[in-house]
Amino acid sequence: MIGAASIGALRAVELAPFGMLGVGRVHAAYARGEITGDDEVAVGQAPDGDYEALTWPLVNLRHVLELAREAGVLDGEWMGGLLTALRAVYYPQRTWSAVRAVCRRHGQDGFVRWLDGQRERDRYFGDVKRADALEAVRVAATGGGTGAPGFAGQVPVWRTPYFLRWSNAALRTVVRGLTLSTEDRVLYQQLFDPEFPGRWADFLAHCSLHPTDGGPGVPLGRRLAEAGATGMAAHQVFHPRLDLRDEETVARLLAGESGQDRAAVARYADAHAWARRSRPGFTVGAVREDLACHLLLHQWRVSPERLDVTASARGLVSGARAVDALRRFVPGLLEDVAAGTAGRRVEVSCAGG
Template sequence: MRVLPPARHGDLFDTDIGGTVVLIDGVYHQSPALRHKEILAAMGRGVRVIGAASIGALRAAELAPLGMLGVGAVYAAYARGDIEGDDEVAVGQCPDGDWDALTCPLVNLRYTLGLARSAGVLDGTRAAVLLAALREVYYPERTWPAVRAVCRRQGETGFVGWLDEQRGRDRYFGDLKRADALAALRAALDPAPVKRRAVVEPWVWQTTYFRRWSNAAACERVDGMLLSTEDRIVYQQVFDPAFGERWTSYLEHLSRRPVDGRPGLPLAARLARVTGGDLPADRVFHPPLDLRDAHAVALLLAGESAQDRQAVARYGAALERARRSRPGFSTPAVRDEVTRDVLLRVWACTEAEFDAQASARGLVGGARAVAAAKRLVPGFLEEIDTTREAAHAGW
């Protein structure tokens, strides 16, 4: 069993996640949340996905008809429609990697208020007033001191005293999310046979967006470095003088083995059917890359050297330094004209030839080439500055 941090967008693209995933918590404010189609794709690969307690319960309620298994009271409340929003399970956490919740989620407070009603500490009306008041507190600020303060302002000092007494006896008193998380782990470890899950067909999750997310998550450890496959291919598209040949080989591969199951054809024959052979294949066919296709990746990286991989690592580090040192910096913020100038310089082509060069390298046209190459620009310019400084020091 592996215990991992709260799930985030991209985590389920990991092919080594195992046969069962128990989804409990997930990030969603400071980072992109885990998306439904990522869960569906994992299930499509045969992974059993169990959700409980937090984002896991919400996703399980949404995806139960497609085979995701929900466990616990929070899941049941979402499934019945008793609760709806993700604010019900949201908590604040430290940004330093400590996964402990620093604030109180509404589901726990709702459950605790129910326990107080059962104990005769509150009646239904007073419990509802307290819940409404607590809901008004922004979730990262809903700490236990804040909960106590809100309850005292509502005149419920007796409830505060009762709650402190219960929590003094049991630090997990009222922690419904924890109870559900433990129940989900027990369900995952239960050797009893489970009900047959629905089959998730690829068309449910195989979208343009999913392919884009999958490509962004693709990585491989090479030469002791964990490198983005997408970054490696873009580097080759920009810097490999012979990449046009690699792209043609990729088009040939797709033409002979269409992903949609249609009969394969030699690329020349397919091109003749469409244009009579008057245009180069890269001007006619613009297939999207799918970096899960190992053979296609091998074709596109056929010209890659160890020095290229080291450069990809350096450029990635330069991009990360730019993000950390310049507030608000992002890759799309790299200026179009600077990126275009870099490409014109590297490709040694004129403005009139720019679109054709980009197309031959599988980048469709100049605009897409600029968008793809922006990730390389900080590193490229940094290397030029370093070279100039070294040359100047040698004079």
Template sequence: MYHQAPALRHKEILAAMGRGVRVIGAASIGALRAAELREFGMHGVGSIYAGYVRGEIDGDDEVAVGQAPDGDFGALTWPVVNLRHVLTLGVLAGVLDGARAAALLEELRAVFYPQRTMAAVRAVCRRQGETEFARWLAEHRSRDSHFGDLKRADALAAVRTALNGAGPSLGDTLPSPSAWETTNFYRWSNAFVRGCVDGLDLFTEDRLVYQQVFDPAYSERWTAYLEHRSLNPADGPGRPLEVRLAEATGRLLPAHRVFHPLVDLRDEASVSLLLAGESKQDRQAVARYADALTRAHHTAAGFSVAAVSDDLTRRLLLRVWRCAEQDLDVEASARGLVCGARAVEAAKRLVPGFLEEMAERTEVAGHGC
């Protein structure tokens, strides 16, 4: 459904394979992803997958189809791979020659994919003078509604492959996670970590950012986390943070200005340290801020977190941290946010909730007067 929603991401597939799941791709975006991720262990099936691997086709426009937004998964339009297939069948049947088939394919693929209906295919054929091919295709479709549906054939082949347990063993092909767990992977995976606490379903990243912004003692939490990472690195021997710092700078800079480790919110030990100062009231505030963000999405046309004013967010941080503009980078770094610019980006999600909270406090104060 990638017209109405983002296409399946490579990182989602890699994350599944990293948990030992065998992933098979075919027919559509699955075939494209399987071709792109075959060296990481994704198993591709079918002629569309083979076309991507050989470089005969590329891009998701080849397999894109229009679908209704109401949950009916049936294709309403013709994808290019199916059109190319039926044109090839037409050439083999003697209805077209190669040059006419190639010209007709270019005209058909020029039609925007959600508009490439059977009626549009017939109209293009008439315009190109290929009415005989249109009649031939209609006759075959009347006898078999799936005639020329290469995507369907490949999808069924993938289902049979899954049921038969065929395909390579993941253990033989999947590289070490260090080969694909990149900075972007951690950012993506962190965005989806969530849990139920005190009856509240909360994203862990929201809880972390809230603490980084509002906990007055958060610099102590971050230092404890840096010490934990130094003693428990992903690879190599653990050493005290002070030893590493002395080697790196001779202790000329604080640890938070030197070390910026990637945070993995899937790791319970890390989360426990990072949220050590969180209270029940904090979690309730995170829930309110999340609700405020949802309301902003629903009520403000075109709203997005990225569109929240940088200047407004910066002023919020300066107010909460009670620091001068020139000290913003240092304060952000001490809280694990690296620098002022990254702190602003992280804190934007809190702005709608913070503004609502300020407005409520002002209203209460007004009534008190």
């Protein structure tokens, strides 16, 4: 993966330990710490979709000022003052007209005339971002880079919540001709399998004996005692983030899955896709929270006061997260209820919903 010219250059510096390759002047400036913020590369663009930059980013202005100093048009003292003044202009308003106005206000008419002349001869004069982007394309096309400096091919363990959320959402499996989201299959079990709390308790015990961080395995009771939580249920104390790339994790959580369950997951995915096609702007977040909560309470046959503890026992941490998880299934669930075809685990009523 190559990063250059803009936010990609900044990301290449941040992800260098993981092998991302940075290219160009902007990346080098970030790597040396000469610049740090994303405001250095931000530009305003044309609203009609052609992505033409309408404003000057600070990295280009820095470069132009340096070229003017080398040409004897500016001295070092004026360079710093002009850069500070130009930085104070909000980036969507930093047009060429605004740059001219700031420079003239600081008595640098000569610099403006010089820059006008350079731009007449070359419309891309001083455009470091464009030069870096072209260099990145060249490197990608010629294979002129295999990783960041010092990268030896040994990728560190990287399991941030954001990465796990992305990787879990991307996983798909084909089971007996059905292409299903692994995440949806697990969530379906958490939400609809009446036996899942016992399965989650067994999973927590397994995690305690076989931690993924390489630490020593410890019986769950001892781990609870070490956490000062003797007498508490493990699900109230430990909330491991699921990595659905791990086959054993998936196998344990889906141990009670039936063919009927998989068919329901596929049907609900189709209903969700249809809702998005037929209702422009539809998202999971558009599903009413009160409706999802009503359906979940009826499915679990619990009072609102028991929602949090029931959700926790199913590995969903809290009632709010469980309600949010159910939202993706609501379009299909309502279709099943309306048709009177809800499966053996989906026993809901829409009365009052």
